[in-house]
Amino acid sequence: MTDSTRRFPAGFLWGAATAAYQIEGAAAEDGRAPSIWDTYSRTPGRVRDGDTGDVATDHYHRWREDVAAVADLGLDAYRFSISWPRVLPGGHSNPRGWDFYSRLVDALLERGVKPVATLYHWDLPQDEEDRGGWPARDTAHRFAEYAEQAGRVLGDRVHTWTTLNEPWCTAFLGYGSGVHAPGRADPAAALAAAHHLNLGHGLALRALRGVVRSPARYSVTLNVHHFRGDPEAVRKADGVANRVFLGPMLDGAYPADVLADTAAVTDWSFVRDGDLADVAQPLDVLGVNYYNPTRVRMWRGDGAPANGHGHAVAAASPFVGCDDVEFPAPSGPLTAMGWPIDASGLEELLVRLHRDHPGVPLTVTENGAAFPDEPGPDGEVHDADRIAYLHDHIDAVARAAVRGVDVRGYFAWSLLDNFEWAHGYSKRFGLIRVDYPTGRRTWKDSARWYRDTIRRTRAPRDASAG
Ligand code: FCB
Numbered sequence: 115m116t117d118s119t120r121r122f123p124a125g126f127l128w129g130a131a132t133a134a135y136q137i138e139g140a141a142a143e144d145g146r147a148p149s150i151w152d153t154y155s156r157t158p159g160r161v162r163d164g165d166t167g168d169v170a171t172d173h174y175h176r177w178r179e180d181v182a183a184v185a186d187l188g189l190d191a192y193r194f195s196i197s198w199p200r201v202l203p204g205g206h207s208n209p210r211g212w213d214f215y216s217r218l219v220d221a222l223l224e225r226g227v228k229p230v231a232t233l234y235h236w237d238l239p240q241d242e243e244d245r246g247g248w249p250a251r252d253t254a255h256r257f258a259e260y261a262e263q264a265g266r267v268l269g270d271r272v273h274t275w276t277t278l279n280e281p282w283c284t285a286f287l288g289y290g291s292g293v294h295a296p297g298r299a300d301p302a303a304a305l306a307a308a309h310h311l312n313l314g315h316g317l318a319l320r321a322l323r324g325v326v327r328s329p330a331r332y333s334v335t336l337n338v339h340h341f342r343g344d345p346e347a348v349r350k351a352d353g354v355a356n357r358v359f360l361g362p363m364l365d366g367a368y369p370a371d372v373l374a375d376t377a378a379v380t381d382w383s384f385v386r387d388g389d390l391a392d393v394a395q396p397l398d399v400l401g402v403n404y405y406n407p408t409r410v411r412m413w414r415g416d417g418a419p420a421n422g423h424g425h426a427v428a429a430a431s432p433f434v435g436c437d438d439v440e441f442p443a444p445s446g447p448l449t450a451m452g453w454p455i456d457a458s459g460l461e462e463l464l465v466r467l468h469r470d471h472p473g474v475p476l477t478v479t480e481n482g483a484a485f486p487d488e489p490g491p492d493g494e495v496h497d498a499d500r501i502a503y504l505h506d507h508i509d510a511v512a513r514a515a516v517r518g519v520d521v522r523g524y525f526a527w528s529l530l531d532n533f534e535w536a537h538g539y540s541k542r543f544g545l546i547r548v549d550y551p552t553g554r555r556t557w558k559d560s561a562r563w564y565r566d567t568i569r570r571t572r573a574p575r576d577a578s579a580g
Contacts, residue, residue, distance in 0.1 A: 127523030129191035133235035136532035140174035144210040147203030149237035154295030165538025185225035195235035228273035248307035254314035261318035269326035281311040286432035316393035335401030347410040366394035401479035407459030457506035464514035482527035484541040495558035
C-alpha cells in the first residue's frame with residue numbers, strides 16, 4: 115500500500131509512547147521513592163551491564179525538549195506513564211511528583227497533543243512489593259487509591275486513561291520466570307498476581323470514573339500474543355498469555371480451559387465472590403501492543419521442551435501450565451531483540467480481537483523495533499530497517515481497518531531510545547536517538563519518515579477535526 119491508498123478512519127490518532135522508568139531518570143529527586151525496578155537493576159546479574167534507570171534519558175529534566183519533539187513530529191497523542199513511587203512515595207501524596215505530570219500534560223495540551231496516561235508501566239513502589247506485591251490482594255486496592263488520586267489531579271486534562279501496561283509481563287515475567295522485577299519465580303504467585311492485576315484494573319477504572327468529571331476514555335493495554343502453530347499448543351499458550359486477562363476484563367469470567375490447565379499450580383481460591391464483576395468494567399478502547407508473532411507446538415517428547423520468551427532465556431517458563439508446549443526458536447529476519455519481523459501477525463491479531471470482541475474499539479498502543487543503529491560518518495542515523503518495519507506494520511493496521519476492524523490509533527514505540535528493562539541501554543527502539551553520556555537527542559531518519567507519513571496519510575478533512 116502507498117500512503118495515498120491507505121485509509122484510516124476519521125479521528126485516527128497517531129502517536130508515540132514512552133514509560134516512566136525507561137526515560138525519566140531523577141530516581142531519587144523531588145521525593146521519589148524506590149520502585150521494584152530500582153531494586154532489581156541494582157541486583158547483580160539482573161540487568162545487562164548493571165545498567166539502571168537512575169538517569170535514563172534524563173527526561174525528568176529535558177521534558178520540555180521532548181514535548182517539543184512530540185509536537186514537531188506532528189503527533190496527535192503522546193502516551194506516557196506515571197511513576198507511582200514518584201507521586202505516592204511511602205503511600206503519601208507528593209505534590210512535587212504530581213506537579214511534574216501536571217506540567218507535562220499542560221505542555222502537551224498547549225501544543226495540541228492529547229495526553230494518554232498509563233498508571234502502571236511496571237514500576238511498583240518497592241514498599242508495595244515488600245508488603246507482598248501483586249500476588250497480594252491489597253496491592254489491587256492501593257492501586258485503585260492511586261488511580262483515584264491521579265483522577266483528581268489530572269482528570270480535567272487527560273484524554274485517555276490506561277490502567278495497566280502489559281499485565282502479562284508484570285505477572286508472568288515478574289513473578290513467573292523472574293526475568294523482570296521483582297524477579298520472583300513462583301508460578302502460583304504469578305497466577306495470583308494476574309488476578310490481582312485484573313482486580314486492580316477494574317477497581318482503578320471505577321475509581322477514575324468516580325472522580326473524573328471531564329470527558330475521557332478508559333482503557334487497558336495488553337500485549338496480546340499472536341500465536342501460530344498446533345491448535346492445541348495455541349489454545350494453551352493463548353489461555354495463559356491472553357485470555358487470562360481478556361476473559362475477566364471483557365467477559366467477566368476466567369475461561370474454563372485456563373482454570374483446568376493451571377489446576378495443578380493453584381486452586382484459584384484468591385478469586386473472591388464479586389471480584390469478576392469488579393474486574394469487568396466497561397472499556398472505551400483496548401490497547402494492543404504488538405511486536406512479533408510467536409510459534410508454538412506441542413512437545414513430542416524428544417528432548418526437554420524449550421521454554422522461553424523473546425525477552426530473555428528464562429530458567430523458569432513464564433507460560434504457567436504450558437509445560438508440554440514448546441516455543442521453537444524464531445526463523446527469518448529478526449530485530450536486535452531476536453524478535454521475528456512479521457507484520458502479517460498484526461493484521462491477523464487485530465482481526466481476531468475484533469471478531470472475538472466486536473464491540474471493543476482497538477488502538478495499537480505500542481509497535482516498533484530495536485536495531486543496532488549507530489550514527490554514520492555524517493552524524494545521522496540512517497535506520498532504513500526501522501522505517502521498513504514501521505511502514506509494513508502501519509500497512510497491516512490499514513488492512514485490518516479495511517477489513518472492518520474498529521481501530522482508532524497507532525503509537526510507535528518509542529519516542530526515544532531508552533532503558534530496555536533487563537537489556538539495559540543495549541537495545542535502541544527510539545525514533546529519536548539518545549546519546550546517553552550527554553543526553554543529546556538526534557532525530558533518526560525514521561523520525562522524519564514517521565512525521566512525513568502522518569502528514570501524508572492524515573485525511574485532509576481530518577486536519578481541523580478535534
Ligand atoms: C514492551 C514494553 C515496553 C518496551 C517494549 C519494547 O513489552 O511495554 O516498555 O520495553 O516492549
